[in-house]
Amino acid sequence: MIQLIIKRLAIAIPTLIIIIAFVFGLMRVAPGGPFTNERALPPEIEQKINEAYDLDKPLIHQFGIYLSKIAKGDLGPSYKYKDFTVNELILSGFPISLTLGVSAIIISLFLGSLLGIIAAIKRNTIFDYTVMGVSLIGICVPSFVLAPILSLFFGLYLGLLPISGWNGGNIYNLILPVVSLSLPQIAIISRMMRSSTIETLNSNFIRTARAKGMPKRRIITKHVIRSSILPIIDYLAPATAGLMTGSIIIEQIFGLPGIGRYFVVGALQRDYTLVSGVMILYASLLMLLILLSDILRGVLDPRVKIK
Amino acid sequence: MNIKNYSKDDLDNILSIKGNSLYSDAFKRLLKNKASLVSLIILLLITLLSIFGPYLLQYDFYETDWNSIYLAPSIESRHYFGTDGNGRDLLVRILYGGRLSLSIGIIATLVSVLIGVTYGTIAGYFGGKLDTIMMRIVEILYSMPYLIFVIILMVIFGRNIYLLFLAIGAVEWLTMARIVRGQTISIKEKEFIEASKSLGQSSFMIIIKHIIPNLAGTIIVYITLMVPSVIILESFLSFLGLGVQEPLTSWGVLISEGSREMETAWWLLIFPGLFMVLTLASLNFIGDGLRDALDPKEY
Amino acid sequence: METILSVNGLSVNFDTSQGLFKAVDNISFSIEKGECLGIAGESGSGKTQTFFSITGILSDNGTATGIADFNDVDLLKLTEKELSNIRGKKIGFIFQDPMTSLTPHMNIGNQLIEVSMVHEKKTKNEALKKAKEVLDIVKLPRIENLLKKYPHELSGGMRQRVMIGISLMCDPLFIIADEPTTALDVTTQKEILKIFNDLKKFKDITIALISHDIGVISEVSDTILIMNEGHIIEKGNCQEVLISPKHEYTKHLLSCVPEWMK
Ligand SMILES: Nc1ncnc2c1ncn2[C@@H]1O[C@H](COP(=O)(O)OP(=O)(O)O)[C@@H](O)[C@H]1O
Ligand SMILES: [Mg+2]
Numbered sequence: 001m002i003q004l005i006i007k008r009l010a011i012a013i014p015t016l017i018i019i020i021a022f023v024f025g026l027m028r029v030a031p032g033g034p035f036t037n038e039r040a041l042p043p044e045i046e047q048k049i050n051e052a053y054d055l056d057k058p059l060i061h062q063f064g065i066y067l068s069k070i071a072k073g074d075l076g077p078s079y080k081y082k083d084f085t086v087n088e089l090i091l092s093g094f095p096i097s098l099t100l101g102v103s104a105i106i107i108s109l110f111l112g113s114l115l116g117i118i119a120a121i122k123r124n125t126i127f128d129y130t131v132m133g134v135s136l137i138g139i140c141v142p143s144f145v146l147a148p149i150l151s152l153f154f155g156l157y158l159g160l161l162p163i164s165g166w167n168g169g170n171i172y173n174l175i176l177p178v179v180s181l182s183l184p185q186i187a188i189i190s191r192m193m194r195s196s197t198i199e200t201l202n203s204n205f206i207r208t209a210r211a212k213g214m215p216k217r218r219i220i221t222k223h224v225i226r227s228s229i230l231p232i233i234d235y236l237a238p239a240t241a242g243l244m245t246g247s248i249i250i251e252q253i254f255g256l257p258g259i260g261r262y263f264v265v266g267a268l269q270r271d272y273t274l275v276s277g278v279m280i281l282y283a284s285l286l287m288l289l290i291l292l293s294d295i296l297r298g299v300l301d302p303r304v305k306i307k
Numbered sequence: 308m309n310i311k312n313y314s315k316d317d318l319d320n321i322l323s324i325k326g327n328s329l330y331s332d333a334f335k336r337l338l339k340n341k342a343s344l345v346s347l348i349i350l351l352l353i354t355l356l357s358i359f360g361p362y363l364l365q366y367d368f369y370e371t372d373w374n375s376i377y378l379a380p381s382i383e384s385r386h387y388f389g390t391d392g393n394g395r396d397l398l399v400r401i402l403y404g405g406r407l408s409l410s411i412g413i414i415a416t417l418v419s420v421l422i423g424v425t426y427g428t429i430a431g432y433f434g435g436k437l438d439t440i441m442m443r444i445v446e447i448l449y450s451m452p453y454l455i456f457v458i459i460l461m462v463i464f465g466r467n468i469y470l471l472f473l474a475i476g477a478v479e480w481l482t483m484a485r486i487v488r489g490q491t492i493s494i495k496e497k498e499f500i501e502a503s504k505s506l507g508q509s510s511f512m513i514i515i516k517h518i519i520p521n522l523a524g525t526i527i528v529y530i531t532l533m534v535p536s537v538i539i540l541e542s543f544l545s546f547l548g549l550g551v552q553e554p555l556t557s558w559g560v561l562i563s564e565g566s567r568e569m570e571t572a573w574w575l576l577i578f579p580g581l582f583m584v585l586t587l588a589s590l591n592f593i594g595d596g597l598r599d600a601l602d603p604k605e606y
Numbered sequence: 607m608e609t610i611l612s613v614n615g616l617s618v619n620f621d622t623s624q625g626l627f628k629a630v631d632n633i634s635f636s637i638e639k640g641e642c643l644g645i646a647g648e649s650g651s652g653k654t655q656t657f658f659s660i661t662g663i664l665s666d667n668g669t670a671t672g673i674a675d676f677n678d679v680d681l682l683k684l685t686e687k688e689l690s691n692i693r694g695k696k697i698g699f700i701f702q703d704p705m706t707s708l709t710p711h712m713n714i715g716n717q718l719i720e721v722s723m724v725h726e727k728k729t730k731n732e733a734l735k736k737a738k739e740v741l742d743i744v745k746l747p748r749i750e751n752l753l754k755k756y757p758h759e760l761s762g763g764m765r766q767r768v769m770i771g772i773s774l775m776c777d778p779l780f781i782i783a784d785e786p787t788t789a790l791d792v793t794t795q796k797e798i799l800k801i802f803n804d805l806k807k808f809k810d811i812t813i814a815l816i817s818h819d820i821g822v823i824s825e826v827s828d829t830i831l832i833m834n835e836g837h838i839i840e841k842g843n844c845q846e847v848l849i850s851p852k853h854e855y856t857k858h859l860l861s862c863v864p865e866w867m868k
Contacts (some may be wrong), residue, residue, distance in 0.1 A: 015447050023459070030463040140588040142539045144546045144559075145580040148566035156570060204706040210663050211701075212721050212772060213694030215687075222720070245454040249546060253566065263455070264547050267462045275459060278776045282452045302711055302756040 001298055008294050012287040019283045020070060023263055023276040030272060042078075048077040049273075075277035080269050086277035096166055097251070097258035101243050103178045106237065108185035113232055116136050116193025120228075121220065123198060131190060138187025143246050147180035148252045163254040177254045180244050185239055189232060195227040226300055233300065236293040237286055244282050279287070333524070336600035341551065343596025344588035353586055364399050369554055371395055380574050389574040400556055403581050407557040408583070411472060411541045412534040418476025419537075420530060423483025424522070428514050430484070431491025439493030442488065445481050453478040454540065461549045471550060475540050485583045487522060488510055494521050524601040531594035535587040542583065610780055610812050611660075612636040616672035616682075618652070618659045618836075631836040632672070637780075637829075642806055642813040644827030644844060646820050646859060652836040653816045654702075657782045661697060662689040677779070694831045695725040698773025702785040704765035708757040714768055715753030721775035733775075740771040744801055752812045763794035770801060781805070787822055799825045820859055824848055832856050 041049070052069070069076065115135075119128040136241035154176065155163030167173040200206060201224060209223045248260035259278055266274035336551040337343050371393040380397075388397040430441040460474045494500065495518070503513050542559025544550030551557040558579050565576030618630035630652040637643045640690060645653045659670035660681055674681045676697070681689065694701070701707045709717060718740070719733035728736070734753070741749045744767040757765055773781050783802065789794040803826055805811045817823050823830060823844070830847050832840040832855065840853045851857045 011447075018447070026459060026463055136591075138586070140535075140591060141580075141584050142542065142587075144543060144566070145562055145576075146583060148562075148569055148576050149580065152569050152573060152576065204701065204703055205709045207663055207710065208699075208701060208707045208769070208772075210690070211693055211699035212663065212724075213690040213692065214720065214724060215690060218720075218724065222712070223709050227709075241452045244452050245543075247544065248454075252547065263458070264549075267458050268548060270462055272462075275462060279452075279455055279459060282455060286452060300711065302713075303758050 002294070004294060004298055005291065008291050012291060016280075016283060016287060017067070020280060021063065023279055027272050027276060028059075030270075041084065044082055045077065045079065049079075052076050054211045070280060073281070076273045079273045080266070080271040081274075086274050089105060089274060090259055090277060092264050093257055093259040096169075096256055097247055097260060099169060099174070100177055100181065100247055100250070100256070100258060100306065101240075103240055104181040104185070104243050104247075105240065107178065108182045108189055108243075109181070109232065109236075110132050111192045112186040112189025115230065116190040117197050117220070117225065117228070119190065120197035120201060121192045123194075128194075132194070135187035135190050137182045139191075141184075143180050143184055144249045144253065146183060147176070147250055150180055151176055151254070166297060167255050170210060173254075177250050177256060180253075181243060184246065185242060188242075189235065189239070192231055192235060193228065197224060200224050200228040203227075230297065230301060233296050235294050236296070237290045240289045241286055244285075309340055318495065328369055333597070333600040337593075337596050340596040340599065343440070343600075346592035348591065349585055350589040353405060353582065353589075354409060357402050357409060360402040361399055362507060364396070364402075367399065369395070380578075388578045389572065391568070391572070397574060397578060398563075399568045400561060401558070401582055404556045404558045404561050405582060405586075407551060407555060408538050408559070408586070409586075411468075411475070411557070412538040414542075415472045415475040415479065415537045416530055416533045418472060419480035419533065420479075420483055420526060422476065423480035424519065424526065426480065427484040427487025428491050428518055428522075431488035432495060432510065432514055432518065434495075438488070442485075445484055449481055453481075454543065457540070457544065458547075458549055460542065466549060466552055468551060468555070471541065471544065475537050479533055479537060479540075483526075483533070486525060486529060488544050490522050490525055491518055492519055524597075528597045528601065530596070531590050531597060535590040536586065538583070607640045609636050610639045610677065611814075612673075612675045613656075613660065614673040614675075616656065616670065616674060618655045618664065618668055618670050620665070621667045621669075625814050626803070627701065629836055630659065630694060631669075632668075633833075633836070633838045635831055635841060637812055637814060639779075639812055640806070640810050641828045642802070642815055642826050644815045644820075644823030644830040645814060645833060646830060647818065647833035647839075648859070651816050651833040653818075653833055654784050656833075657699075657784065657814060657816065661693055661699060661782070662686065663693075663699075691725070694721050694773075695776045696777075696779050698776075698778040698781040700766070700769050700773050700781065700783040700786045702788055704762050704769055704789060705770060708765055710757055712756075713753065714755050714757070714760070717768070718753075718772055718775060721772060725776050736775060737771070740774040741768075743774060743804075744768070744771045746771070747799070761788055766790060766794075766798060767801075770798070774805075777809075778811065780814070782814045782816070784816045785818070786815070788817070788819070795822070802826045820848065820862075831861065 051066075057065075066076075066239060073087070075090065078086050078089060080086045081089065115131050121130040122128050151161075154161045161176050162170075162173050163176065165173055206223055209219045214223070244260075247258065248263055250256070251258040251260040252264055259281070262274060263278045265271070266278065291295035337347075372390070372395070376390065376393070380387060389402065390396055391551070426441065426445075430438045457474045457478055460470070462468055500513060500517060503517055507517075538558070541550055541557060542562060545557050545559030546563040548563075551560050553560070561579035562576065562583065565572075565574075565579055569576045613636065614634045615632050616630060616634070617628065617632050620627040620629055633656065635643075647653050655668070656663065658664045659668070660674045661675075661800070662681065662684070663671060670682055672682060673758040676692070681690075681692070708714075715734065715737060717729075719730060722728040722733040723730065724738050737753065738749050738753050741752065746752055746764060746859065752760075757768075760768065766789075770783075777796070784801075787798050790798065799822065802813060802815065806813060806826070813826065814822055815826055825866070827844045829842065830844040830848070830851065831838055834855050839855050840847060840851065848860065851860060
C-alpha cells in the first residue's frame with residue numbers, strides 16, 4: 001500500500017512540475033504576460049511582479065523562483081487587482097467552491113451509485129427505464145442549459161428558491177447550484193454503476209453465492225457492491241475534473257463568488273497570474289484525488305496489492 | 308502457418324470483401340434500431356435546416372427591427388420562435404448558430420481524429436518502449452482539467468475561431484488515441500498483417516492499407532460520440548464569453564444570451580436549448596446504435 | 607434403497623433473440639441415496655442446465671417445467687427464498703471454473719463461514735471450526751494461513767478444493783459437481799476425484815457428477831446418464847453401459863476416451 005502511494009507520488013509530482021512549466025511557458029509567450037519585457041502595467045503591479053520573480057535574472061532562474069514560491073504555496077501578486085495577491089483572491093473564493101464541489105460530489109456518488117444498483121437489480125422494470133431515461137436527459141442537457149431552466153422554473157415561476165447569490169452559504173441558495181452541478185454526474189455515474197452491477201450480477205462468483213443459498217440482500221451487500229463499485233472509484237478523478245469545469249459555469253450563472261468566478265473574470269481580463277494560480281490549484285487537487293482513488297481501489301480490491 | 312500462400316492481391320480482396328459486407332450489414336442493423344433511425348432523421352433535418360433554412364426565411368440574421376423587440380413566438384408575425392432584444396428573428400439566428408456549432412463540432416472532431424489515429428496507430432503498431440512513453444504522456448494529459456487548458460489558450464492567444472477549432476481538437480484526441488492503440492494492437496496480431504510483413508510491405512503501408520481500414524468502425528462510432536462533446540465544449544466557452552463572438556453566433560452564444568434574458572423572454576433560452584439538446588441526444592443515440600450494430604451480441 | 611432426487615418430465619427453455627430454445631427436453635431420471643450418478647454428453651447437451659434448473663439458478667431468460675422431487679419436496683414449486691434455504695445447506699454445488707467462481711474481494715475464511723452462519727445460525731467461532739474441518743477433508747495444507755488468503759493467491763486446484771469445502775460446510779445430503787476437474791491438470795484431476803470417492807464412501811454423500819469426459823465419470827460413478835441435445839439417450843449401471851453401450855451415440859462418446867483409461 002505504502003509502495004503504491006509512493007509510486008503514485010513519483011508520477012504526480014513530476015506531472016505537476018510539467019504543468020507548472022507549461023503554465024510558465026505560456027505566460028512567457030503570452031503577449032504582455034508577466035514574464036515578457038514589453039508590457040503596459042500600472043507601476044505598482046509592475047514593481048511587485050519584478051520583485052516577485054527576479055525578472056532581470058536568467059530564464060531558468062526565474063522558473064526556479066516561480067516553482068519554489070508555488071511549493072511554498074505562494075501564487076504571486078494578481079496581475080489586475082492592485083491590492084490583492086492571487087492567494088488572497090483564491091482563498092476568498094475557496095470556501096464557496098469547496099462547499100459547492102464537495103456537496104455535489106457526495107450527492108452524485110451516493111445517488112448515482114444507489115440509482116445504478118437499484119436499476120441493475122430491477123432491470124427492465126419501470127424503475128430501470130425511468131432512471132435510464134432521466135439519466136439520458138442528464139447526459140444530453142448540458143449544465144449551462146439545465147441551470148437556467150431550473151432557475152427559470154423553480155426560481156422565477158414557482159418562486160420557491162433563490163436564483164442567485166451566496167447569502168452566507170444559506171442552504172436554500174445552495175440547492176439550485178448543487179442540483180445543476182450534480183445532475184449530469186448523477187446521470188453518468190448511475191449509468192456506469194448500472195452496467196457494472198449487471199456485469200457483476202452475471203459473473204460466476206455471484207452464481208456461487210446463489211448456489212450457497214445466500215439471501216438476496218447479503219449477495220448484494222457482501223458480494224456484488226464491492227466489485228461493481230470499482231469503475232466508480234476510477235471515475236472519481238474525472239468526475240472531479242467535470243465538477244471543476246462545471247462549477248466555473250454554475251458559479252457564473254448563480255452569481256456565486258467562488259474560484260470559478262475568479263477564473264472567468266481573470267480569463268476575460270487576462271489576469272495571467274490569477275488564471276495560472278487557479279490552474280495549478282485545480283491540477284494539484286486532481287492529483288490528490290487520483291491518489292485518493294488509487295488508495296480506495298487498493299482497499300477495496302485485494303488484487304491490487306501484489307502489483 | 309500457411310502465410311506464404313496469400314498473394315498481395317488476395318489479401319486486399321479478402322479484406323475489402325469482408326469490410327464491405329461488414330459495414331453494409333451494420334448499416335442495415337442500425338436502420339432497424341428505432342431510436343437510431345429517429346435520431347438519424349432528426350439530425351439530418353437539423354443539418355439541412357441549418358444549411359438551407361436561412362435562405363427560405365424572410366428575415367436576415369443581423370436584421371434588427373426596433374418595432375419588434377422581444378416578440379413572443381407567433382405564426383402571424385412570421386417570427387415563429389419570437390425575436391430578441393434587438394428585434395432579430397430567433398429562428399434564423401438559431402439556424403445560423405447551428406451552422407457554426409455543427410461545423411465546429413465536425414472540424415474539431417476531424418482534427419482530433421487525425422491526431423488521435425496517428426498517435427494511437429503509431430504507439431500500438433510499434434509497441435515497446437515507444438508505446439510505453441507515448442501512453443504515459445496520454446495518461447498524464449488525461450488527468451488534466453483540459454477545459455481549463457483550452458480556456459488558458461483562448462486567454463493567451465485571443466479569441467479566434469480557428470484557434471477554437473484547434474484548441475478543442477487538441478484536447479479531444481486523447482480518448483481516440485487510447486482506443487485506436489488498443490484496437491491496433493489486436494489487429495496487429497492477425498494473420499494477414501504477418502502475411503503483409505512477410506511480403507515486404509513497409510510499416511507505413513501496412514498501417515494505411517490494413518490497420519486503418521479495420522479501425523473504421525471504431526473511428527466512426529467515436530466520431531458520433533465526440534461531435535456532441537465538442538459542441539458542448541464550444542458552447543461552454545461561448546457561454547463564458549470566451550468562444551464565438553458577435554456578430555457571429557452559435558448555439559452556446561444564443562443560450563448564453565437567452566439565460567440572461569429569460570425573465571423577459573423565455574423563448575430565447577428554450578428554443579436554442581431545444582435545438583442543441585435534440586442534436587446532442589440524436590448523436591448519442593446514433594453512436595450507441597452504431598456501436599451495437601458493429602458489434603452485435605448474441606442473446 | 608431410498609430415492610433422494612426424482613426428476614420427471616423436466617424441460618428447460620431459454621428465451622433468445624432467435625426465439626425459444628429448448629436446452630433440456632422432457633427428461634426423467636432419479637438418484638438413490640449414497641450413490642454417484644454420472645452425467646455424460648458433449649458440451650451443449652444440456653447437462654449443466656438440467657441441474658441449474660433443479661436448484662433454481664438458471665439465467666433470467668430461462669424457465670423450467672416438470673417435477674423435481676428432492677426428499678419428497680418439488681424443488682420447481684418452491685419460492686426463491688425457500689430454495690435458497692436448501693441450496694448450500696442440503697445441496698452443495700461445485701462449478702466448472704474455479705478461477706472465477708470465488709468472490710475476488712472476500713477472503714477464503716469468510717467465503718466458507720458465511721455458509722454456516724447464514725444457514726445454521728452458527729457463531730463466527732463455531733463456523734471457523736467447521737471451516738477448518740472441511741479444508742482438512744479436501745486436503746488443503748496450512749489451513750490457518752489459508753483462511754486469510756484471497757482467491758487470486760491460490761492455484762486453480764486449490765480454489766476447486768475450497769469450492770468443494772464450501773459445499774461441505776453444512777454437511778449436505780447431495781452434491782452436484784459440474785465438470786469439477788475440466789479446468790485442472792491431470793494430477794490435480796486425480797486428487798480431486800479421490801476426494802469425491804472418499805465423500806461417497808465415508809460421508810455417505812450422494813453425488814451427481816457432470817462431465818463431458820467419460821473417463822472422469824467412470825472413476826467415481828455407480829450409475830450413468832448419457833445426454834445429447836437435451837435428451838437422455840441411455841441410462842443404467844455405469845460399468846454395464848460402458849462395456850456394452852446400446853446406443854450409437856454412447857459408442858461414439860466412448861471412442862473419444864483414450865485407450866489407457868479403459
Ligand atoms: N442463458 C442462456 N440463453 C440461451 N441459451 C442458453 C443459455 N444458457 C445455456 N444455453 C444453451 O443451452 C444449451 C445447453 O447448455 P448446457 O446445459 O450448459 O450444456 P452442457 O451440456 O455443456 O453443460 C446450450 O446449447 C447452450 O448454448
Ligand atoms: Mg456445462
